[in-house]
Amino acid sequence: METRIVDARGSFCPGPLMELITNMKMAQVGEVLELLSTDKGSAMDVPEWVKKVGHEIVESHQDAEGVWHILVRKMK
Amino acid sequence: MRIVVVGGGMGGTIFANNLARRVASELKSGKVGITMLSASDKHVYQPGWLYVALGRATPDELERDQESLLEPGIKFFVDPVTEFHLADRYVKTMGGKVHEYDLLVIATGSRPAPEDIPGMKENSINCYSAENALRFYERLDYFKGGRIVIAVGLPHKCPMIPLEVTFTLYDLLKERGLIDKTEFYYTYPIGRVHSLENVAKWAVGEFDRLGVKYETLFNIKEIDGLKGVVRSEEGSEIAYDLVVAVPPHRGQQVIEDNKLGQNGWIPTNRHTLHMEAEHGDRVIVLGDTTNLPISKAGSTTHFEAEVAAENVAAMIKIGRPVRSYDGKVFCFIEAGKDRATYAMFTYNQPPQPKAPNAPIHAFKMAYNKLYWATARGLL
Ligand SMILES: Cc1cc2nc3c(=O)[nH]c(=O)nc-3n(C[C@H](O)[C@H](O)[C@H](O)COP(=O)(O)OP(=O)(O)OC[C@H]3O[C@@H](n4cnc5c(N)ncnc54)[C@H](O)[C@@H]3O)c2cc1C
Numbered sequence: 001m002e003t004r005i006v007d008a009r010g011s012f013c014p015g016p017l018m019e020l021i022t023n024m025k026m027a028q029v030g031e032v033l034e035l036l037s038t039d040k041g042s043a044m045d046v047p048e049w050v051k052k053v054g055h056e057i058v059e060s061h062q063d064a065e066g067v068w069h070i071l072v073r074k075m076k
Numbered sequence: 077m078r079i080v081v082v083g084g085g086m087g088g089t090i091f092a093n094n095l096a097r098r099v100a101s102e103l104k105s106g107k108v109g110i111t112m113l114s115a116s117d118k119h120v121y122q123p124g125w126l127y128v129a130l131g132r133a134t135p136d137e138l139e140r141d142q143e144s145l146l147e148p149g150i151k152f153f154v155d156p157v158t159e160f161h162l163a164d165r166y167v168k169t170m171g172g173k174v175h176e177y178d179l180l181v182i183a184t185g186s187r188p189a190p191e192d193i194p195g196m197k198e199n200s201i202n203c204y205s206a207e208n209a210l211r212f213y214e215r216l217d218y219f220k221g222g223r224i225v226i227a228v229g230l231p232h233k234c235p236m237i238p239l240e241v242t243f244t245l246y247d248l249l250k251e252r253g254l255i256d257k258t259e260f261y262y263t264y265p266i267g268r269v270h271s272l273e274n275v276a277k278w279a280v281g282e283f284d285r286l287g288v289k290y291e292t293l294f295n296i297k298e299i300d301g302l303k304g305v306v307r308s309e310e311g312s313e314i315a316y317d318l319v320v321a322v323p324p325h326r327g328q329q330v331i332e333d334n335k336l337g338q339n340g341w342i343p344t345n346r347h348t349l350h351m352e353a354e355h356g357d358r359v360i361v362l363g364d365t366t367n368l369p370i371s372k373a374g375s376t377t378h379f380e381a382e383v384a385a386e387n388v389a390a391m392i393k394i395g396r397p398v399r400s401y402d403g404k405v406f407c408f409i410e411a412g413k414d415r416a417t418y419a420m421f422t423y424n425q426p427p428q429p430k431a432p433n434a435p436i437h438a439f440k441m442a443y444n445k446l447y448w449a450t451a452r453g454l455l
Contacts, residue, residue, distance in 0.1 A: 007369065
């Protein structure tokens with residue numbers, strides 16, 4: 001399955017986490033979503049939500065341009 | 077150049093009027109043709125539905141005949157599009173007509189989809205259509221106190237509604253002498269009470285002052301009408317007496333049926349506003365139906381439509397576009413019955429909202445009337 005890119009760079013409203021949640025609803029169970037975010041808060045609030053709701057963080061890193069790449073697998 | 081605009085709402089209308097004015101002589105000479113296809117002969121100012129839900133406006137005040145808003149020279153048909161043929165550059169309508177184009181503009185908006193959440197349609201009220209807003213106001217007659225849960229689905233248009241509906245309903249119930257018997261329980265999908273950080277900080281202060289309870293990281297999963305509880309994806313459960321919903325939204329069914337975008341959201345380039353797909357160079361997407369990570373709001377649509385109209389006019393006149401959309405959004409925030417503030421931001425500039433005050437509320441009330449000048453492409 002191809003990774004679904006959720007490009008939420010520069011998103012203040014709805015913001016990266018809401019963009020992720022919206023896309024998560026459209027994804028299949030087992031699919032991996034790669035969230036791109038320029039909001040430093042995403043490194044904290046995305047894992048918090050992913051854990052609470054029961055999905056899985058696959059990987060998280062910041063690239064040379066400062067963009068966060070957070071890969072999340074849909075588990076349910 | 078044959079331009080076909082699909083949708084006679086905010087985006088389609090502002091775009092068509094703005095462009096028609098810029099290329100008035102080309103329209104007259106026949107070098108340019110603008111055709112608009114819509115699903116309704118009416119143009120509705122949707123932000124007014126919040127006031128209908130509170131008994132401060134009636135639906136007829138929010139409607140104009142679409143044709144009366146359009147610049148001369150724009151051909152208008154109430155004949156919704158049913159088929160998009162991007163490779164062959166034509167659309168087909170419900171009436172069986174074929175409209176060929178050199179440039180297609182899609183601005184079909186979004187629609188509430190409460191049916192995506194089990195129990196939402198039957199067990200909650202909302203202000204997302206004229207009919208529902210009237211039902212909302214009517215339902216308040218039977219509300220004599222208890223717990224009101226604000227339940228928010230994603231994605232939704234007008235990101236300020238969850239807060240606005242809470243604050244304005246609070247003031248209404250206070251006026252009716254019911255506030256001591258009422259508990260507001262506000263829920264929100266992410267880890268704070270609003271997507272905009274500064275707005276969330278201010279709103280939490282207001283919630284604490286007013287005694288509004290709140291729960292964050294709450295994504296509505298279902299409303300169980302038999303047990304009278306709202307459940308979240310995250311596993312919590314809240315008993316309710318009344319649920320005020322912000323339904324999740326989708327783009328139009330026709331967008332899904334034609335496979336232009338999942339759930340009706342069309343992949344759109346964040347700067348050029350062209351559709352990101354094969355043959356997308358001939359397609360511009362405006363307003364709610366884009367998949368852009370910005371607010372689904374009239375102001376977003378308005379700024380996008382202006383950029384697109386200026387670019388199309390420039391393409392006609394000098395052969396190249398002149399502007400790039402910077403993600404600009406401007407949202408008023410009603411903070412009660414007589415105070416408001418606003419948030420303005422772009423892809424690069426976070427908003428810095430100020431404390432709410434009466435003049436900003438007065439400006440919003442004036443804008444509700446001035447909107448018709450915006451639709452005409454004048455303001
Ligand atoms: C309660 C409420 C409050 C709001 N408050 C605010 C606010 O305070 N500030 C703000 O900025 N925004 C607000 N909005 C949001 C704003 O109204 C929308 O974001 C805006 O209308 C989007 O414009 P649009 O052109 O994308 O879609 P719309 O204005 O919804 O227009 C869509 C058009 O497409 C037509 N159409 C549909 N299907 C077809 C088809 N198959 N073929 C042809 N035409 C079709 C429809 O008839 C309609 O004319 C609010 C919305 C609501 C519901």
